[in-house]
Amino acid sequence: RKEVEQDPGPFNVPEGATVAFNCTYSNSASQSFFWYRQDCRKEPKLLMSVYSSGNEDGRFTAQLNRASQYISLLNRDSKLSDSATYLCVVAMNTGFQKLVFGTGTRLLVSP
Amino acid sequence: GAVVSQHPSWVICKSGTSVKIECRSLDFQATTMFWYRQFPKQSLMLMATSNEGSKATYEQGVEKDKFLINHASLTLSTLTVTSAHPEDSSFYICSAYGTLAGEGETQYFGPGTRLLVL
Numbered sequence: 001r002k003e004v005e006q007d008p009g010p011f012n013v014p015e016g017a018t019v020a021f022n023c024t025y026s027n028s029a030s031q032s033f034f035w036y037r038q039d040c041r042k043e044p045k046l047l048m049s050v051y052s053s054g055n056e057d058g059r060f061t062a063q064l065n066r067a068s069q070y071i072s073l074l075n076r077d078s079k080l081s082d083s084a085t086y087l088c089v090v091a092m093n094t095g096f097q098k099l100v101f102g103t104g105t106r107l108l109v110s111p
Numbered sequence: 112g113a114v115v116s117q118h119p120s121w122v123i124c125k126s127g128t129s130v131k132i133e134c135r136s137l138d139f140q141a142t143t144m145f146w147y148r149q150f151p152k153q154s155l156m157l158m159a160t161s162n163e164g165s166k167a168t169y170e171q172g173v174e175k176d177k178f179l180i181n182h183a184s185l186t187l188s189t190l191t192v193t194s195a196h197p198e199d200s201s202f203y204i205c206s207a208y209g210t211l212a213g214e215g216e217t218q219y220f221g222p223g224t225r226l227l228v229l
Contacts, residue, residue, distance in 0.1 A: 004154075043204050043220040044155065087154070097208060097218055099145075101154040 001026055004102035006088050012108045013078055021073040021105050023088030030100075032091035033064055035073045037084045038104060044087055047073075078109045114138050115207050117221035125229055130192045132224045134205030140185035141207035145218070146178070149202040161188045195228045202226075 006023050013019055021035070033050035048055065050062040050071055061074040071088055088102035118133045134144055142163050147155040159180055160168045167180035179191040188207075192199055204223040210216050 008152075041202075041223075041225070043223050045220070046217070097216075098157065098160070099155075099206075099218060100157075101147075103152075103154040 002102075003027060003100045004088055004090050006102040006105050008103055008105060010106040010108050012110065014110055015078060015080060017078050017109070019075040019078055019082075019107060021075070021086050021088070021107075023071040023073075023102055025069050025071070025088075025090045025100075027090070027092070027100075028066075028069060030069075030090045030092060032097065033071050034089040034091070034099075035060075035062060035071075036087040036089050036101075038087055039084050044089075044101075047086070075107075078107075080109050080111065083107055083109045114219045115205065115221040117203075117205055117224050119224060120222060121225040121227075123227045123229065124195060126196050127194055130195055130226060132190045132192075132203055132205075132226075134188045134190070134207070134221050136186045136207040136209060136219070139207070139209040141188075141209040142185060143208040144182060144188040145206045145208070146180060146188075146190050147204045147206070149204065149223075155204060158190075192226065195226070197228045200226055200228045 004025050035047040036044040037047045038044040048057045050064045052064050054063045059076045063072045085104040085106045087104045090100045091097040114137050116135045144161040146158045149155045157170050158173045161180045161182040163182045169175045182188040202223050205221045206218045208218050
């Protein structure tokens, strides 16, 4: 079983749609959670951290359910520029962050 | 602007040659740097953790004699792929763990190096 699992997609949506990304992780000792965005042939960039209470950043809302080891990301009013691969990332804090990446979910937003 | 640079950004080489990739933190000192590899349509996989002044820690299944890592200073780590073969063709990404002024500790990624071994 993969440590971090995501639906690979692609999700094809029109502009303005709401998109939900889901992720599960296997290690209950995981301590930090993130969503990264990766454009084609580029490095991943941090989109947002995920907190237990849930948090929002603009059109993106992230939620964490530790009991079910489940992380979600909601993208409202999606834009063409949101087209990318969204990576669910989990960290074991061992003095520094050892990141474990999911395969990512590809999003294609069309006009 | 970029806080971590990688050089070169892409490499094409013949099978059997060695390739050196540099990773530099530009605005901060990084005691820890990480090297990842990403094959097409797969997730980033951590290869090794590089600590300044000490030996790198390799993940299971990564050959330390094939992927040589040198963390010579607080701003520079190098990855050398020795005797590269076509199956080593991949996207190699480094990251540096540190603190930028006004921000908490986080991991900053380099732009990656695309290696193609013929």
